Amino acid sequence: MIADILGAAVALMAVDIILAMVLGTLVGIIVGALPGLTTTIGLAILIPLSFGLSPLVALGLMAGLYNGSMYGGAIPAVLLNIPGTPAAIATTFDGHPMTQQGNAASALRIACVSSAMGGFISALALLLLAPPLSLVTLAFGPPEYFWIAAFGLVSIAVLIGGDPIKGILSALLGLLISSVGMDTVTGRNRFSFGNLELVDGVSIVVVLIGLFALPRVLQMAEDATLTGVRVADLKIGKGDGKPVAFGPLIPTWIRSSVIGVMVGILPGAGGNIAAFLSYNEAKRSDREPDSFGKGNPKGVAAAETGNSSDNAASLIPTLTLGVPGNAIAALIMGGLLVHGMQPGPSLFRDNGEIVYGFVLQMMITSVLLFALGGMVATRLFAQVLCVPQVMLAPMIVALMCLGLYTVNNSQFELFMMIGFGVFGYVLTKINFPLPPMILGVILGGMAEQNLRTALLISRGDWWHLLASPISKGLAALVVLVLLIPLYRLIRSRHTGPAL
Amino acid sequence: MQKLVNRDVIGAGVLVLFSIAAWRQAAALPSQAGMFPRLIIALLLGFSLIYLLRSLWQARSVAQDTPFFSNLLRFSLALMLTVIYVLIFPRIGFFTTTFIFIPVFAFTIGARRMKSAFLASAVFTLGAWFIFVVLLDRRLPPEWIVTALTGGAN
Numbered sequence: 214m215i216a217d218i219l220g221a222a223v224a225l226m227a228v229d230i231i232l233a234m235v236l237g238t239l240v241g242i243i244v245g246a247l248p249g250l251t252t253t254i255g256l257a258i259l260i261p262l263s264f265g266l267s268p269l270v271a272l273g274l275m276a277g278l279y280n281g282s283m284y285g286g287a288i289p290a291v292l293l294n295i296p297g298t299p300a301a302i303a304t305t306f307d308g309h310p311m312t313q314q315g316n317a318a319s320a321l322r323i324a325c326v327s328s329a330m331g332g333f334i335s336a337l338a339l340l341l342l343a344p345p346l347s348l349v350t351l352a353f354g355p356p357e358y359f360w361i362a363a364f365g366l367v368s369i370a371v372l373i374g375g376d377p378i379k380g381i382l383s384a385l386l387g388l389l390i391s392s393v394g395m396d397t398v399t400g401r402n403r404f405s406f407g408n409l410e411l412v413d414g415v416s417i418v419v420v421l422i423g424l425f426a427l428p429r430v431l432q433m434a435e436d437a438t439l440t441g442v443r444v445a446d447l448k449i450g451k452g453d454g455k456p457v458a459f460g461p462l463i464p465t466w467i468r469s470s471v472i473g474v475m476v477g478i479l480p481g482a483g484g485n486i487a488a489f490l491s492y493n494e495a496k497r498s499d500r501e502p503d504s505f506g507k508g509n510p511k512g513v514a515a516a517e518t519g520n521s522s523d524n525a526a527s528l529i530p531t532l533t534l535g536v537p538g539n540a541i542a543a544l545i546m547g548g549l550l551v552h553g554m555q556p557g558p559s560l561f562r563d564n565g566e567i568v569y570g571f572v573l574q575m576m577i578t579s580v581l582l583f584a585l586g587g588m589v590a591t592r593l594f595a596q597v598l599c600v601p602q603v604m605l606a607p608m609i610v611a612l613m614c615l616g617l618y619t620v621n622n623s624q625f626e627l628f629m630m631i632g633f634g635v636f637g638y639v640l641t642k643i644n645f646p647l648p649p650m651i652l653g654v655i656l657g658g659m660a661e662q663n664l665r666t667a668l669l670i671s672r673g674d675w676w677h678l679l680a681s682p683i684s685k686g687l688a689a690l691v692v693l694v695l696l697i698p699l700y701r702l703i704r705s706r707h708t709g710p711a712l
Numbered sequence: 713m714q715k716l717v718n719r720d721v722i723g724a725g726v727l728v729l730f731s732i733a734a735w736r737q738a739a740a741l742p743s744q745a746g747m748f749p750r751l752i753i754a755l756l757l758g759f760s761l762i763y764l765l766r767s768l769w770q771a772r773s774v775a776q777d778t779p780f781f782s783n784l785l786r787f788s789l790a791l792m793l794t795v796i797y798v799l800i801f802p803r804i805g806f807f808t809t810t811f812i813f814i815p816v817f818a819f820t821i822g823a824r825r826m827k828s829a830f831l832a833s834a835v836f837t838l839g840a841w842f843i844f845v846v847l848l849d850r851r852l853p854p855e856w857i858v859t860a861l862t863g864g865a866n
């Protein structure tokens with residue numbers, strides 16, 4: 214492990230990798246700053262574009278984009294009361310009141326430093342917790358892996374979004390998409406309808422871009438916002454560049470980081486939940502809770518530390534078990550798969566230098582925020598808000614097509630991407646969550662392969678899936694998660710509706 | 713009269729029909745290759761039926777749907793332009809097509825400052841060319857205009 218970390222640290226000193234981390238962070242801040250663009254859209258576009266780059270260059274871009282976008286979301290949240298990303302909603306509570314009081318520069322500086330702190334602590338947790346956890350999973354066999362995949366799918370399906378039925382249907386559609394193509398055991402084509410382009414199955418990149426990026430473009434086209442934000446509305450201020458007292462924020466950083474890391478590890482939760490919990494906890498434990506919502510710097514610090522400390526921590530189950538806990542982790546997993554790495558227990562053993570390199574990149578790009586998120590840079594990033602969405606939409610289409618076409622030079626995949634885009638648009642309109650579908654596509658192969666291997670070993674005995682205590686425990690967890698909606702229903706019947 | 717059909721009922725109905733069609737396809741697969749898809753489709757059908765029944769049950773009490781498209785014309789035009797773009801860029805070349813596509817798309821959905829649209833398009837296209845061709849050495853379809861001007865020496 215130490216040798217791999219040292220090897221990775223040396224590898225990261227290459228100029229192209231450093232440039233990739235810097236570029237990724239800059240692009241991430243811009244993506245986060247633009248309302249309407251999210252980390253998931255940014256990653257969905259980046260993954261095919263990074264195809265063909267060396268793994269550490271590609272992963273450096275992804276790490277930078279992930280961390281950068283979390284801070285980027287704070288820029289419009291503070292300046293305009295518009296969260297750039299869902300994770301920045303809690304930042305508006307105190308960030309924008311600070312702007313109204315003429316303290317926008319201080320609020321942005323606190324947001325930047327807090328994001329960097331959260332991201333760094335989260336990456337440290339990933340570095341310390343993932344390797345031992347991956348060792349534990351080496352004891353798993355096919356039944357355990359089947360249940361791990363089932364647990365990952367069920368948790369995301371049930372816990373993301375407000376409707377478990379729609380979540381489960383979305384996951385099942387993803388699993389069905391994953392079964393398209395040639396069956397690796399029998400060589401029989403499934404659902405390919407004689408089309409040779411479908412024999413290898415549906416590429417994860419096609420599904421990612423189609424589901425996450427194109428629906429947003431179509432929405433932008435419908436909204437047709439002709440103007441960006443007016444420069445005059447970006448009141449960062451000239452005279453409020455006074456030094457910020459960071460000392461009183463240290464307890465908030467520590468508390469919010471712990472919350473963010475814990476939320477990150479849990480499946481189904483995300484940066485927005487981490488930010489809300491951190492904010493509430495900061496408010497609850499403060500001597501002056503009434504000052505929150507009126508421009509309290511601790512509110513900005515708690516929200517930004519919370520949403521950023523979720524980042525790397527959410528990758529702990531992804532890298533060790535191969536089970537992403539949220540949409541962004543699913544995309545990162547897609548990125549690892551595109552670059553030939555299979556997340557799961559063998560990842561640290563087979564690709565130690567690259568995976569530790571990625572963990573270190575998550576750390577370094579957090580630190581880069583200190584340098585790249587400074588006031589001059591923030592003023593420049595804020596100008597991005599002036600770009601009208603009518604111009605942004607066709608540029609996103611061009612980037613999506615360019616990235617996807619250069620992967621396989623296949624026009625068929627471009628049309629398939631459009632098909633998935635329209636499908637994703639329709640599903641969004643009927644409130645279907647899309648992350649469970651992506652997870653279904655990613656985990657389908659793992660679930661099927663391990664289910665069939667387990668049944669092959671036991672000569673078709675389904676009880677073999679519950680033979681070991683670990684399998685029983687994991688199966689119990691799956692049932693438990695499935696019962697959560699029922700519990701919520703019963704509780705709401707007893708207590709009445711929330712509103 | 714109370715509304716019994718909303719977008720959830722339609723969505724659930726489509727899913728039920730899709731599950732039945734998928735089952736018919738999967739039924740033709742040999743037992744080993746078809747086991748997992750059949751398992752998934754059976755679950756899909758089961759949950760789709762639950763979704764359909766629930767949607768029908770709730771249809772009376774659910775408030776009127778907001779319009780499905782906020783602007784159907786712009787949605788259709790954007791989709792049509794994207795399809796045309798995907799159809800022609802492998803033939804004409806990525807950069808030529810993109811340079812024209814960006815302002816045309818923007819104009820179609822409402823932008824009127826064409827000078828700045830073409831300027832933004834030129835900057836974007838040049839940037840994409842520099843990053844993907846010069847720096848990353850990506851293989852892209854030959855530019856028709858360059859081929860025509862240089863007589864195939866592209």
